[in-house]
Amino acid sequence: MSAVPSSQRTALGVLLACSAVTVFTLMSAFVKAADRIPAGETMFFRSALALPVVLAWLFATGGLKGGIATTNYRGHAARGIAGSLAMGLGFAGLKYLPLPEVTAIRFVTPVFLVVLAALMLGERLRLVRISAVLVGLVGVVIITAPRFSAGLGSNAALGALLTLGSASLAALAQVFVKSMSGRETTAAIVFYFSLTAATLSLLTIPFGWVMPFGIEWVWLAGAGLVGGIGQILLTASYRHADAGVLAPFTYISMLWSIVIGYFWFGEVPTLPMLGGAGLIILAGVAIVLRERQLGLRTTAERQVAAKTMR
Template sequence: MRGIGLMCAAIAVFTVMTALIKAAAVPAGQAVFFRSFFALPVIGLWLWAIKDLRDGLKTVRPWNHVIRGTAGTMAMGLGFAGLAYLPLPEVTAIRFATPIMIVIFAALILGEKFRAVRMVAVFTGLIGVMIVMWPRLSFGGGDGALFGAVVTLASAALAALAQIFVKSMAGTERTAAIVFYFSVTAAVLSLVTIPFGWVWPTGAQLALLIGAGFAGGVGQICLTSSYRFAEASTLAPFTYTGMIWALIIGYFVFSEVPTMPMLLGAGLVILSGIAIVLREQALGLKKTAQRKLMAAGK
């Protein structure tokens, strides 16, 4: 229950962070810098508090952090760019495609088996994404909305790719190192976008951006800590609580009324994601039982 509580808190904080970025209305690269740079003190203090600041940041694969950080930074930047053109709930719904794309990339890159249940779930999820995006792809929402939908979907794909890199590093790199070096990489890479239109923020914008950075750090701590108390397969379905927060914040803060295609598509994406999680959990239990049987037979 503690792990589930921390996961739900992390998702709520991340949704608030996204809303702060949307409200600040600054260029995406500038938003990435503030989100990453001001998360570093929060993450650093947390690592110091749990006495993991020195050993936790040791790495044997520094270039893997750079590759993962680059993919993650691009995903973050494109996601923030989409906020300027689409309602918050719609961006959230499209970003829910990430777990589905992880399954696809895991099969293509890591060679994981693409079983029937996964295939059906992925197909269902992709239909859901298409339903959410269809009003934009049919040019019903204008060119800006179409651009927002495309960059948000690209953001989901790059986020999935970043998670594949994280999975490949799991055996040698500590979670603290992955979290910390991602923020460092994102903060540094975001500076490349300065010539492309950074603005001098007003006092209100600065407060929103710094708040987003702190929220990002707190959310990352809650997310990381949740895995200390519960299995990833148990926690994964609760990531979809972000849709609830996005709908509430979108309606009351940005006056964004959800459409029926968005709700229907989001529902299909969420159902497919949960199906994938439950299938992975069942396979994990089966493998554990097989290992116990093999150990008992020796």
């Protein structure tokens, strides 16, 4: 059997990544539609119902046998706690802000990741990274300024703060993932995150869970099942293409969130939101392209060193 050409593998990876982003945007719409349900309760359904989907996928691909074995429970716990808090705050933010605006603010995650990686992993803050961070932060200010102008006690300001907290914690979770890179399988990271999120969400029961009724069951079940499918699609995409190639395509979620927000929730994007989102996306793409360039340079240097040692 002939090997699949790299161009076809990359195209398949891009298709899977775009599908994952589309599915995750739909998941956020389900969460927003179930706005009467507390964020912690929504997180439980999202995580608990995704677990069977993830486990079935791991079983079908052979990743269940030995794939989730680990001794780094502390690392998985740190990643799981940060990721769970990011998910919960993000779900809460959807109750106060339009879907496109939440999506735009969450795009600042790679910008926060650059700063946290420098502080926690000792990665260098080069000129391109610093410039991208500044541009991204300007974009955040443009989006959130109208919300904060209504006063810090307003629902809009609360939604902006919750979503910014979600983005920063998502970046922290990615730092923990980077620290486990090469030592833990993707299957283990996906499994233990879902398990941790489902467990931690139960701690929010005393804060007022409610009994879903009618269509709310569909939204909650859909968020869980679709979220699990999205995790599978995103994980599978990285098997066929590099992260640096796939990352820019995640920004199509902005398009989907605008379409879904308009036709489902009647949300019209504002000019500050679009302008700020453009700057944040520009900063994110610059970071991705720079990281890819540095990765290619490091690989080339290693190859030269290997030839020299022969």
